[in-house]
Amino acid sequence: MMNLMKNQLVALFLTLILSASAAWSAEPKRIYLAEDDHTDFMWTADADTYERVFVEMLDHHLRVADETAANAPSYRHRFNCDGSYWLWAYQQRKSPAEFARLISRIKDGTISVPMNSLVSCYGGQPVEAVLRGMYYAGRLERQHGLKFDMAIAMENQTLPLGLASLFAGSGARYSWRGVCACATRMDKKALGEREHEIYWWTGKDGQRLLLKWYSHDGDIGGYFEATDPVAAIEHVDRDPDFLARYVDPKTRAPYRVAGVFGFGGDDLARKSGVKPPPEVPGVPGLHKLVSSPYRDPFHRIAQQMSDESRQVIVSNERDFFADFEKTHGESLPSKAVTYGNEWDLYSASMSETSARAKRAVEKLRSAELLAALVSLKHPSFMQRHSAARDRAFHAIGLFWEHNWTADGPISRPQRAAWQELLVTQIESYVESIFGESVIRLGGMIPRPDKAKRFFVLNPLGRSRTQHADFAYLGSADVHVRDATTGKDVPHQLVRLHGTRHLRILASDVPSAGYKVYEIVPGKGSATTDDAAAVSGNILENEALKLFIERDGAISSLVDKRHGNTELAATIGGLRLNDFTADSDAGEPLRIVNRGPVSVTVRARSEAGLAHTTDITLYRASDRVDIENELNENFGDVRHWAFSLALNEPSVHTEEVGAVILDKPQSQGGDYANTHARYDYLSVNHFADISAGRRGITLSNPDLAFARLGNSTTSTLDTATPQLSFLAGGQVDGPGLGIPAQNGQHHFLQRFALRPHGGYSQTAAMKFALEHQNPFVTAPIISNDNGDAYPEKQHSLLSISDPNVLLWALKIHDDGIEHGLVTRLWNQSDEPAQVRITLTPQVKSAQRITHLETKLEDLPVVKGSIGITIGARRLESLGVKPSP
Numbered sequence: 001m002m003n004l005m006k007n008q009l010v011a012l013f014l015t016l017i018l019s020a021s022a023a024w025s026a027e028p029k030r031i032y033l034a035e036d037d038h039t040d041f042m043w044t045a046d047a048d049t050y051e052r053v054f055v056e057m058l059d060h061h062l063r064v065a066d067e068t069a070a071n072a073p074s075y076r077h078r079f080n081c082d083g084s085y086w087l088w089a090y091q092q093r094k095s096p097a098e099f100a101r102l103i104s105r106i107k108d109g110t111i112s113v114p115m116n117s118l119v120s121c122y123g124g125q126p127v128e129a130v131l132r133g134m135y136y137a138g139r140l141e142r143q144h145g146l147k148f149d150m151a152i153a154m155e156n157q158t159l160p161l162g163l164a165s166l167f168a169g170s171g172a173r174y175s176w177r178g179v180c181a182c183a184t185r186m187d188k189k190a191l192g193e194r195e196h197e198i199y200w201w202t203g204k205d206g207q208r209l210l211l212k213w214y215s216h217d218g219d220i221g222g223y224f225e226a227t228d229p230v231a232a233i234e235h236v237d238r239d240p241d242f243l244a245r246y247v248d249p250k251t252r253a254p255y256r257v258a259g260v261f262g263f264g265g266d267d268l269a270r271k272s273g274v275k276p277p278p279e280v281p282g283v284p285g286l287h288k289l290v291s292s293p294y295r296d297p298f299h300r301i302a303q304q305m306s307d308e309s310r311q312v313i314v315s316n317e318r319d320f321f322a323d324f325e326k327t328h329g330e331s332l333p334s335k336a337v338t339y340g341n342e343w344d345l346y347s348a349s350m351s352e353t354s355a356r357a358k359r360a361v362e363k364l365r366s367a368e369l370l371a372a373l374v375s376l377k378h379p380s381f382m383q384r385h386s387a388a389r390d391r392a393f394h395a396i397g398l399f400w401e402h403n404w405t406a407d408g409p410i411s412r413p414q415r416a417a418w419q420e421l422l423v424t425q426i427e428s429y430v431e432s433i434f435g436e437s438v439i440r441l442g443g444m445i446p447r448p449d450k451a452k453r454f455f456v457l458n459p460l461g462r463s464r465t466q467h468a469d470f471a472y473l474g475s476a477d478v479h480v481r482d483a484t485t486g487k488d489v490p491h492q493l494v495r496l497h498g499t500r501h502l503r504i505l506a507s508d509v510p511s512a513g514y515k516v517y518e519i520v521p522g523k524g525s526a527t528t529d530d531a532a533a534v535s536g537n538i539l540e541n542e543a544l545k546l547f548i549e550r551d552g553a554i555s556s557l558v559d560k561r562h563g564n565t566e567l568a569a570t571i572g573g574l575r576l577n578d579f580t581a582d583s584d585a586g587e588p589l590r591i592v593n594r595g596p597v598s599v600t601v602r603a604r605s606e607a608g609l610a611h612t613t614d615i616t617l618y619r620a621s622d623r624v625d626i627e628n629e630l631n632e633n634f635g636d637v638r639h640w641a642f643s644l645a646l647n648e649p650s651v652h653t654e655e656v657g658a659v660i661l662d663k664p665q666s667q668g669g670d671y672a673n674t675h676a677r678y679d680y681l682s683v684n685h686f687a688d689i690s691a692g693r694r695g696i697t698l699s700n701p702d703l704a705f706a707r708l709g710n711s712t713t714s715t716l717d718t719a720t721p722q723l724s725f726l727a728g729g730q731v732d733g734p735g736l737g738i739p740a741q742n743g744q745h746h747f748l749q750r751f752a753l754r755p756h757g758g759y760s761q762t763a764a765m766k767f768a769l770e771h772q773n774p775f776v777t778a779p780i781i782s783n784d785n786g787d788a789y790p791e792k793q794h795s796l797l798s799i800s801d802p803n804v805l806l807w808a809l810k811i812h813d814d815g816i817e818h819g820l821v822t823r824l825w826n827q828s829d830e831p832a833q834v835r836i837t838l839t840p841q842v843k844s845a846q847r848i849t850h851l852e853t854k855l856e857d858l859p860v861v862k863g864s865i866g867i868t869i870g871a872r873r874l875e876s877l878g879v880k881p882s883p
Contacts, residue, residue, distance in 0.1 A: 027256065028308065030323060031233055032315035034261040035298050036080035038154065038223050041118050041401050042418050043408035051089035054081075058090055058102060058111070065110045068299050074313040075303045079111055080261070082152060083118035084137040088394060103144045112316040113137075115148040115170060115851065117397025121156050122163050122656050123344030123682045124354065124704040125400050127874070128808060129361045130166050130656065131850045133397025135813060136390070138170070138851025142814060148851075149173045150318060151209070155180045155223045156402055157191065158677050161338035161670055162657025165203030169874055171849040174321035175201060176212040176261055178223035183405055183736055184342060185713045190675050191216040197246050198255075198324065200334040204658045204670070205873040208334065210321050212259060215245060224262040229301050232260040237310055250331045257327050259320040263298075337672040338660055341680050342732075345705060346404035349737030350416060351728030352747045353423055355702040357399050360426045362701065366459040366776050367434035368810035369512060373796060374437045375816040376881065377444060377788045382811060385433050392429035395422040405736050416742040438778045444788035445516065447780045452519040453483065457776040458509040460769055461799050461806025461824075465507040467597050467618060468775035469494065472502035472519075479524025480504050483516040484792045488524035490531075490619060492595025503597050505619060506775055512809055513795035516780065531619035532599040534591055539601055539615060543622040544755070550586030552603035552613025552628065553578040559694075559755035561622060566645055567696055567755055571722045574641035577615075577626050577751065579727075580608030609634055623754050623771070630727070630747040635740040637729030639707065640749060642698060644721040646691040651708055651723070652759065654684040654768075657874065659761050659827070662708055663718050671716055678716040680705040680726060686768035687723055690759040699752040699768040700725065725749075762803045762827040769805065800835040803828035804869060812878060813852050819844075819880035821852055826869040837864040838881050846878040854878065 037057065041050055061079035068077040081087070091099050105111045115137035122130060137148045151172035153159055157179045167175065181191050194215040201211035214221040219235050220242060226232045235242060236258040247254050302312040313319065347354040375381045382389075399422045406415045438457075447453045456468045472493070480491040480502065490505045502519070509515045532541040539546045547556035554576035557568040573581030586605030592614065593600040600616040610632040616625040628640065651662040662681055663669025671678065681687070683706045688697045700706075709720025727749055730737040741747075752771040756763065797809060807825045812818035826832045836842075841863025847855045858865055863882070869875045 028311045029237060030257045031236060031310055031312045032257075032259040032317070032320035032323070033226060033229055033233065033298055033302055033312055034080050034259065034315040034317045034320070035078065035226070035263045036261045036317065037082060038262060038265060039082050039118055040265070040403050040408065041398065042410055042415055043403040044410065046410065046414065047418065051093070054086045054089040055093050058086065061111065062102065062105060065105060071299060074306070074311065075299045076110070076314060077299050078109070078314050078316045080317050081111065081113045082154065083116055084113055084134070084140070084148070085117045085394065085397065087113060087140065088136055103146070106146060109316050109319070112150065112318055113148065114150040114152045115172060116151050116153070117394065119152065119154045119402045120397070120400045121344040121347070121402045121404060122153055122400065123158065123160050123341035124347045125656055126358055126361045126684055127166065127657055128364060129357070129396050129400070130163070131170065132361070132393045134170055134851055135393045136397075138849065138853050139813060141851065141853045147171070151175055152177070154178060154402070156343040157181070157184050157186050158339040158342045158344065160656040160658075160682060161336060161660055162203055162655050164201045164209055164336075165205050165207045165874065166657040166850065168203065168207035168209055169850045169876070171851060171853060172209055174318060175209045176259075176317065178214070178221060178225055178262055179216055180223065181216045183407065183732070185732060186342065186677055187714070188216075192218075192221070194245075194675065196249070196333055196335065198332065200332050202334045202336040204336060204660070205870055207873070210325055210329065210332070212261075212321075217241065220260065222262070224265050226260045226263050227265075229260070229263075229298060230305065233301075233305055233312060236260055248328060248331050249333055255324070255328055257320065257324045259315065259317070259324075261315070261317060336670075337665060337676075338655060338670055339672050339675060340677040341682060341705060342677050343402055343405055344400075344682070345680055345726070345731045346406070346737040347400060348705060348726050348728050349404070349406075349730045349739070350419055350742050350744070351703070352741070352744050353419055354704065355748065357396075357423045357426060358702065358704065360423070360430045361396065362772055363430050363434065365773055365808060366457070367430050367437070368808065369459045369796070370437035370441055370457065370776070371433045372809060372811050372820055373789070374440045374444070375811050378440070379816045381437070381440070382433070382816065385429070388429040388432060392426045395425040398422055399426070406738055407735055412738055416738050438776060441789075442778045442781050443786060445514075445780045446787045446791045447782065453516055453780040454519070454777050455514040455516050455780055456506045456509050457514045458511065459773050459776065461511050461797065462766070462802070463508050463511050464770060465505070465509070466770060466775060467503055468506040468777050469496060469501040469503050470777040471499060473500060474519070475521070477523070478519050478521055479526065481518045481520055481524070482507070483518055488526040489517070490526045490596035492593070492597050494593040494595070494598075503595070505597050509775060510793055510795035511799070512797040512806060513793065515793045516791065527596050529596055530594055530599055531597055532617040534599060534601060537589055539599065539617055541617045542620060544617060544624060546615065546617070546624065548589060548601060548603060548615055549575070549584035550589065550603055551579065551584050551605035551607040552586070552611065552615070553584070554615070557624070557753070557755070559622070562694065562755060562757055565694055565755070567694070569643045569645040569721065571643040571720065574643050574722070576642050576644075576753075577613065577628070578641045578643070579611060579638070583607040609638070623752055623767070625771070626751045626753070628749045628751075630749065631745065633741060633743060633745045634728065637731055638727040639724035640727055640751070641722060641724045644689050644696060646689055646694060646721040648719065649689045649691045649695075649721045650759065651687065651689050651718070652761065652764070653681050653687045653706075654765065655682040656684065658872070659765070662716070664716060667718065669718075677713050678711050679713045680707055680731070683725070685772060686764050688759055688764045689721055689723065691721075693757045695756050695759050697754045697756060697764045697767050698723065699771040701772045702749050703727065725751075762805070765805060765827055795839060797822060798837045799824065801826075801832045804832050804834045807874065819878055821848070821876060821878055823850070823874065823876045824869060825874045826872060829871050831871055832869045833866070834869055835864050835866045836877070836879070838879060840882045843880045843882045845880070848876050848878045850874070850876045852876070852878065
């Protein structure tokens with residue numbers, strides 16, 4: 001009897017399994033067909049033409065959406081832009097009522113838009129450039145109750161790791177990629193054999209997006225894979241090679257949800273005139289009619305190609321991701337790797353222009369802190385800067401647009417002029433708020449009558465000691481006194497790029513705040529001994545001893561604080577800060593600035609190219625500043641080499657939104673084992689080369705990329721302790737990028753070096769931030785509001801955890817009435833319990849996206865905020881100070 005019951009239960013179980021399997025196989029496959037237009041901005045036509053066509057196309061698609069509104073939901077017309085700049089163009093050229101109509105169609109899912117401005121190459125971008133380029137989308141979210149949850153990086157064959165964290169932290173949940181498999185030095189066969197067709201794209205902080213990135217097999221996997229929609233539907237439904245890849249990695253069962261996105265490449269001739277859609281016949285020959293974006297047969301194709309085995313759905317892309325996530329999301333694999341750089345590298349073909357963009361984004365840190373201090377007392381201050389801000393942030397979003405290839409119908413001079421225009425818009429905004437607010441703050445700090453005082457502002461989130469340079473034309477018979485301590489401080493007169501400055505050693509300048517110093521007649525009590533000694537080609541202080549060649553290369557760097565360790569080496573004839581191999585030709589070194597704060601020696605040489613190198617040591621400091629100026633045009637590929645005496649080193653670099661270990665994953669690093677390009681690393685603020693308890697951090701304010709050892713496009717050399725920073729050039733030949741640096745003849749390319757013991761990510765990032773964010777100085781002047789801030793020193797914000805670094809402090813993008821925004825980056829591999837304190841105290845606080853849209857309220861305890869920030873995570877908070 002028991003055996004009979006057991007057999008019956010087994011039979012029932014098998015029946016249920018078979019029934020479920022049959023039901024699953026009987027369920028129609030869902031294929032999402034998305035008309036996603038790809039924009040190659042400034043490739044086919046100029047910016048004005050593209051913006052006009054954006055408006056024409058949106059008007060057309062809105063009209064077709066109205067015409068198909070009575071269709072079943074799966075067969076209604078939908079259209080997908082590839083950037084929020086489409087909306088900006090529409091808003092600028094249409095009436096408020098017409099823009100409101102477009103917004104309503106975004107809300108109901110008819111039109112979809114990602115948060116990115118347009119399609120960009122992200123490998124050369126600073127973190128804040130990625131975020132500010134998406135700020136317009138954040139503003140629309142709050143103004144119109146929208147939610148942008150897609151972000152894309154398209155066509156370029158490579159993709160940085162940390163971009164996943166930046167997109168996810170900005171509110172994105174979904175992304176799709178199609179690559180060109182053109183203008184590439186990567187293995188095209190490998191591009192058609194990806195490990196996963198869809199997966200969780202994950203950052204080092206654990207944040208993730210659902211990413212559709214099909215293998216490029218000639219039909220699917222490009223950025224316009226639905227150009228022949230009929231063939232694309234058949235491909236994802238029946239092609240055996242695709243179906244063999246498009247399977248659940250655990251069950252090996254085919255996915256039941258598929259998507260084909262993207263209609264047409266950038267054929268602007270087909271987009272430049274609205275034509276009425278023609279009549280579309282039956283299924284045979286439908287694909288032949290897809291020759292204009294204004295024909296729009298997608299809703300008819302979807303209806304006529306749906307049957308019992310498949311449901312074809314006209315897609316806004318988000319519906320595909322939501323369905324796929326619900327159906328298959330739990331079993332998806334995760335990938336957290338970098339794929340390196342390819343088209344990203346072409347911004348180095350205008351190296352100085354790109355460096356200007358990087359510098360301007362970095363200077364936002366100081367400019368926005370100054371503007372916040374002024375705005376807290378003068379709430380209307382930023383209102384007149386809002387139009388310039390919008391132009392600048394759009395320019396940031398467009399500057400790294402992916403058509404740095406410059407190989408299209410638009411002439412290279414036109415493209416280069418457009419890049420110059422963009423960087424000028426960025427610089428103009430930054431300099432305008434910096435220049436005005438630094439003067440305004442100088443009038444908000446009280447001073448004794450007739451006292452000559454200036455403030456030193458620290459834009460970083462930690463108290464720090466460093467030199468400060470104050471523009472000064474007065475008497476040399478003076479000394480400088482710290483108004484807080486009453487003590488004299490070391491000072492000297494220096495000439496910086498033709499302007500006389502008073503350089504002081506400013507100690508313990510408060511976090512995100514200032515300290516006041518007074519210029520007093522006569523000799524003071526501070527030391528007047530030189531900060532370093534110069535003997536021939538040797539420059540030495542208590543921490544370091546350098547031997548400097550006549551061409552500006554450093555052939556010896558002895559770290560006196562760590563056992564008199566020699567860190568410099570010669571590899572391939574190249575030393576530290578070396579521009580050309582086996583040459584020390586140049587003028588004799590000369591001292592250009594000397595005093596108790598710092599000593600600077602200058603080298604001039606024609607070796608490689610005409611260049612000047614200034615090398616500076618500071619009092620009691622292990623920092624070496626290097627300022628290289630190239631004064632000659634060049635058309636080939638040039639580098640600054642840094643060769644080190646470190647065996648089997650580990651190299652860490654700040655890539656884009658992540659600090660990565662530059663080794664393949666098979667060796668414990670962050671680079672993909674395959675499908676990547678390896679010849680140039682992204683280097684944002686710093687690179688660090690370490691071996692055990694020895695190492696050196698290199699701060700990099702101006703350049704974006706560096707070659708590790710003898711790396712090639714297909715191999716990453718992790719054994720050779722040499723970094724070669726890309727000074728400029730067309731790395732993939734004369735057909736890609738701007739020739740001969742667009743004729744420029746002057747290039748500023750700086751570095752700072754700091755030897756250390758064991759590697760610390762926090763210490764490396766702090767060092768680079770201090771180098772690239774110098775103290776800001778300005779005179780204190782009397783005016784009617786001269787007591788708005790304390791007389792001697794002030795700190796706006798402090799952070800309790802030393803591993804959590806202040807990344808940005810600014811007024812909210814919607815105005816000071818919405819409070820301040822503070823962005824914090826936890827550099828630690830562990831979550832951080834951190835307390836943020838403001839002066840005045842915090843009234844209320846929110847966790848927000850990086851685009852400044854509210855996520856949740858945060859508790860405020862005794863006027864401060866306590867929050868847990870995940871390991872390696874960048875977190876944005878909105879705070880309202882008490883009145």
